[in-house]
Amino acid sequence: xxxxQKRSERxxxxxxxxxxxxxxxxxxxxxxxxxxxxxxxxxxxxxHGFSIPTAPTFEKFVTAWTTIKLDAYFMNSAIVTVxxxxxxxxxxxxxxxxxxxxxxxxxxxIYFFLLSGLMIPVQVVMVPLFxxxxxxxxxxxxxxxxxxxxxxxxxxxxxxxxxxxxxIPRELSEAAKVDGASYWQIYRLIMLPxxxxxxxxxxxxxxxxxxxDVLLSLLVLQDDRTLMVGIASLRGEYGAxxxxxxxxxxIGAAPVIAIFLIFQKKILGGIMVGSVKG
Amino acid sequence: xxNERVVAYxxxxxxxxxxxxxxxxxxxxxxxYAFTDWxxxxxxxxxxxxxxxxxxxxxVFRDTMRNTAWVILSLPIWVGLPxxxxxxxxxxxxxxxFFRAAYFxxxxxxxxxxxxxxxxxxxxxGSLNQLFILLGLEPVDWLGDQRFALISVVSVAIWAHFGxxxxxxxxxxxxxxxxxxxxxRVDGANLWQVxxxxxxxxxxxxxxxxxxxxxxxxxxxxFGLIYIMTGGGPGTATYMPEFLIWLMQGESNRLGYxxxxxxxxxxxxxxxxxxxxxMMRREWE
Numbered sequence: 001x002x003x004x005q006k007r008s009e010r011x012x013x014x015x016x017x018x019x020x021x022x023x024x025x026x027x028x029x030x031x032x033x034x035x036x037x038x039x040x041x042x043x044x045x046x047x048h049g050f051s052i053p054t055a056p057t058f059e060k061f062v063t064a065w066t067t068i069k070l071d072a073y074f075m076n077s078a079i080v081t082v083x084x085x086x087x088x089x090x091x092x093x094x095x096x097x098x099x100x101x102x103x104x105x106x107x108x109x110i111y112f113f114l115l116s117g118l119m120i121p122v123q124v125v126m127v128p129l130f131x132x133x134x135x136x137x138x139x140x141x142x143x144x145x146x147x148x149x150x151x152x153x154x155x156x157x158x159x160x161x162x163x164x165x166x167x168i169p170r171e172l173s174e175a176a177k178v179d180g181a182s183y184w185q186i187y188r189l190i191m192l193p194x195x196x197x198x199x200x201x202x203x204x205x206x207x208x209x210x211x212x213d214v215l216l217s218l219l220v221l222q223d224d225r226t227l228m229v230g231i232a233s234l235r236g237e238y239g240a241x242x243x244x245x246x247x248x249x250x251i252g253a254a255p256v257i258a259i260f261l262i263f264q265k266k267i268l269g270g271i272m273v274g275s276v277k278g
Numbered sequence: 279x280x281n282e283r284v285v286a287y288x289x290x291x292x293x294x295x296x297x298x299x300x301x302x303x304x305x306x307x308x309x310x311y312a313f314t315d316w317x318x319x320x321x322x323x324x325x326x327x328x329x330x331x332x333x334x335x336x337x338v339f340r341d342t343m344r345n346t347a348w349v350i351l352s353l354p355i356w357v358g359l360p361x362x363x364x365x366x367x368x369x370x371x372x373x374x375x376f377f378r379a380a381y382f383x384x385x386x387x388x389x390x391x392x393x394x395x396x397x398x399x400x401x402x403x404g405s406l407n408q409l410f411i412l413l414g415l416e417p418v419d420w421l422g423d424q425r426f427a428l429i430s431v432v433s434v435a436i437w438a439h440f441g442x443x444x445x446x447x448x449x450x451x452x453x454x455x456x457x458x459x460x461x462x463r464v465d466g467a468n469l470w471q472v473x474x475x476x477x478x479x480x481x482x483x484x485x486x487x488x489x490x491x492x493x494x495x496x497x498x499x500x501f502g503l504i505y506i507m508t509g510g511g512p513g514t515a516t517y518m519p520e521f522l523i524w525l526m527q528g529e530s531n532r533l534g535y536x537x538x539x540x541x542x543x544x545x546x547x548x549x550x551x552x553x554x555x556x557m558m559r560r561e562w563e
Contacts, residue, residue: 006468009468009469009470012469012470013366013371013372013469014372016366016371017366017371017372017373020363020366020371020373020377021373021377023363023377023381024376024377024380024381026437027380027381027383027384027437027441028380028383030392030395030396030399031383031395033395033398033399033405034395034398037398049405049408050405050408087296090292091292091293091296092293094289094290094292094293095289095290095292095293095294097289098285098286098287098289098290099290102282102283102285102286102289103282103286104282104283104286104287105283107286110290110294113294113297113302114293114294114297117297117301119547119548119551120301120305120544121494121498121520121543121544121547122498123498123501123519123520123523123524123540123543124305124308124540124541124543124544124547125300125301125304125305125308125540126523126524126527126536126540127304127308127311127523127527127533127536127537127540128303128304128305128307128308128311128537129300129304130527130533131307131318132299132300132303132304147296147300148300150296151296151297151299151300151301152300152301154293154296154297155297158293183281183282183285183289187289208386211388212386212387212388212389212390212391213388214388214389214390214501214502214505215501215502215520215524218528228388228390228391229390231390231391231394232390232393232394232502232505232506234394235397235506242398245394245398246398248394249391249394249395252388252390252391253387253388253391256386256387256388257386257387259386260383260385260386264379264382267385267386268382268445271385271442271445272445272446272449
């Protein structure tokens, strides 16, 4: 189909395109501006706030990494993200397999009960959750925060994995059972390899959720900080040193931007599947 | 097949355990706390509906609700802009692949990153005001002025989320049969008629769906932006429900009261959720 047939339509489309270009520039510009600011010294930023850095320097990155202890925060974020993602992958692949491929009482009820988790926002359970965190000795514990991520992000994972496992014919595991395989072996040797694509997507999306989280992290780690909370707290102490703040932002965003550029298709595909259910 | 049943329960158990302890139980406990004056230290005392009664007359809560209402009024922008963008990308406007990538990009950034970037840009001496001065306009205190703070935060929230909605609309558009568009063209419909009379009406269920999930997003995921950009201020100009709950339980130690607010928020989200399920069911039929 030729999109624009008449001259007036063609002009209209170019106008739309121009508007969309401005919009695209406005999504890219803040990131570009932040990176260029991070590469400036404080003095250069004050003198030439908007030009491209004339003498790019990594001085602010070094300060951010060492003086502000961003290295420790980065490590914290990496640890809680790894624990959270591992837990989500394990818990949702097990539950997704059972819910989609096995027959047992209350199967449907359990499925909908778990999915209702998608409808409970963190804020709503924040108050009692804090008490549970304290009682279970999870306060200020990175492992504890990782477990919380596992609890909060696995309902989406269960939805994703169970709808994937449901598309695998049950005859496959029946045949393996006849050959003497245990349920664990079927899960480990047949289901997990088959589910690889969906598990990769789930892993990436969960990585983004854990890495970007603020609310749970503020709740659990009160003495220590994750990277996002560390960046959020710059406002007070270092707020005046704009290039330094910008450098911290670049450090915090670099991993997710890298993930986006590498796995763009997987991320967008996963969000599309997830958005169908909400 | 008794064996299968036992194994199935074992496989579901970790998910169920995590869910019960960290999500379901807090939800139940929260609805009990809402009727107490618990402050986190002393024993909770049952005070009936007093928290809810206080809510009605609490000026801060009222301000928060007013802000929420204003933000919900901006819903047509949250939905309409992505809809039009998605349609034009789908139709292959010049530069479409580039726009696609550029619009999706902010989806992966956290609210802290986005909030910090825009705090720098929207500072009184930031680049936005420099641009204003360049254009001969009065500089505006975007985040510090009562009249502009909420608009500024909402604009940034739209910036952060619109790519997501474009994505959902694009997945809906892929289900629109191209033959229908071709047929309309053959019958002499112009481009704008095709867009507004054929494509957008066909997307109606998805428009409703996006409106609902965006509404939930608006009331439950602006915490990070508010926390970093305005801290709720100036005054109560940018208070949103979740921010207020966090404030009450963290800084004021009024956990019972915060739980009561949570119940109200959950009821609101629950109502939207029911509408959403209704819509999805209608789609199935």
